[in-house]
Amino acid sequence: MGEKLKIAVQKSGRLKEDSLKILKECGISIDNGKDQLKASAFNFPLEVLYLRNSDIPQYVEDGVADIAIVGENVVIEKQKELDVLQKLGFSKCRLAMAVPKDVDYNGLEYFNGKKLATSYPNSLRQFLDTNNLDCEIHEISGSVEIAPNIGLADGICDLVSSGSTLFKNGLTEVEEILVSEACLVANKNISNLKSAILDRLLFRMKSVLAAKNNKYILLNAPNDKIDDIIKVLPGMNSPTVMPLAKDGWSSLHSVITESDFWGVIDQLKLSGAEGILIIPIQKMVL
Incomplete structure (x- = not known):
C-alpha cells in the first residue's frame, strides 16, 4: 500500500x-x-x-x-x-484584551493589579511580562466573555474575529496581542x-x-500606449501582447495581485487601457 x-x-x-x-x-x-x-x-x-x-x-x-x-x-x-x-x-483572527465598555481605559497601566480571564494563559503571560505588567490570570475554558459580568475578572484576553461577541457582552477591545x-x-x-x-x-x-492572491487581467490598448501601460502593469515576467483585428490596437494579458488591484486599474485607465477584464485564477504553478 x-x-x-x-x-x-x-x-x-x-x-x-x-x-x-x-x-x-x-x-x-x-x-x-x-x-x-x-x-x-x-x-x-x-x-x-x-x-x-x-x-x-x-x-x-x-x-x-x-x-x-x-x-x-x-x-x-x-x-x-x-x-x-x-x-x-x-481562519484569520486576533488575540486581544478587552474591558467593560464603561471603563475609562487609559493604556496598559490599567491592567496592573487587575484580574484577567483567558483561555490563552501562556500567550497572555508572555505579553504581560514583555510589558512589565503584574496581573492575576484566571484560566477558564468556554465563554470567557462572561467573566467580567459575573465579577470573576476585570478584563479578558480572547480570540476576536468580528468583535460582535465582545459587543454583545458589553466589552470593548483595547489591546491586540497577536494576529493569527x-x-x-x-x-x-x-x-x-x-x-x-x-x-x-x-x-x-x-x-x-x-x-487566490492573484488575478488574470486582460485589456485592450492603442499600440502607441503599450509602453506606458507595460510600465504600470505588473506581471510574472512581462505582459503578453497580441495584435487585435482592429488596426493599431493590441490586447495585453498579465497577472496582478489582489492587493494591487484597484491602484493598478486606476493607473491603467489613465494610461489609455480600455475593455479591462479581471478573471479569477484556479491554479497558479510557479
Whole structure:
C-alpha cells in the first residue's frame, strides 16, 4: 500500500471545513463519512486524522500526526516544537484584551493589579511580562466573555474575529496581542519518505494560494500606449501582447495581485487601457 502522510485537522467547526476545502482544491479526494476519526485520500498518499483543536500541536510534536492544519494562535499558546511551513490565508483572527465598555481605559497601566480571564494563559503571560505588567490570570475554558459580568475578572484576553461577541457582552477591545491565521505545521523529525510526500502537498498548496492572491487581467490598448501601460502593469515576467483585428490596437494579458488591484486599474485607465477584464485564477504553478 505504501507510506502515507498523516495530517491532523480540527474534528469540527469552521477550521475543519476550510482545511478540507484547501485539500480538495489541491486535487485530493477524501472519504469523509459522518463522525469518522480518520479517513484516507483516494488519489494521494494522505491520511486525515480528526482531532480536538487544542490537542493537535502535541500530536504533531509526538509524531502521531506528521503535519497539521491549525491556527497560529494554538501553535503559539501550546509552545510545542513544530515547523511552521506555510500560512494558509483563512481562519484569520486576533488575540486581544478587552474591558467593560464603561471603563475609562487609559493604556496598559490599567491592567496592573487587575484580574484577567483567558483561555490563552501562556500567550497572555508572555505579553504581560514583555510589558512589565503584574496581573492575576484566571484560566477558564468556554465563554470567557462572561467573566467580567459575573465579577470573576476585570478584563479578558480572547480570540476576536468580528468583535460582535465582545459587543454583545458589553466589552470593548483595547489591546491586540497577536494576529493569527491557519497554518500548515510539521513534526521536526519527519522521515525522508514522508518529507517527499509533504513536498508534493506543499507544492500544490502554494499553487492554490498563489491563485487566490492573484488575478488574470486582460485589456485592450492603442499600440502607441503599450509602453506606458507595460510600465504600470505588473506581471510574472512581462505582459503578453497580441495584435487585435482592429488596426493599431493590441490586447495585453498579465497577472496582478489582489492587493494591487484597484491602484493598478486606476493607473491603467489613465494610461489609455480600455475593455479591462479581471478573471479569477484556479491554479497558479510557479
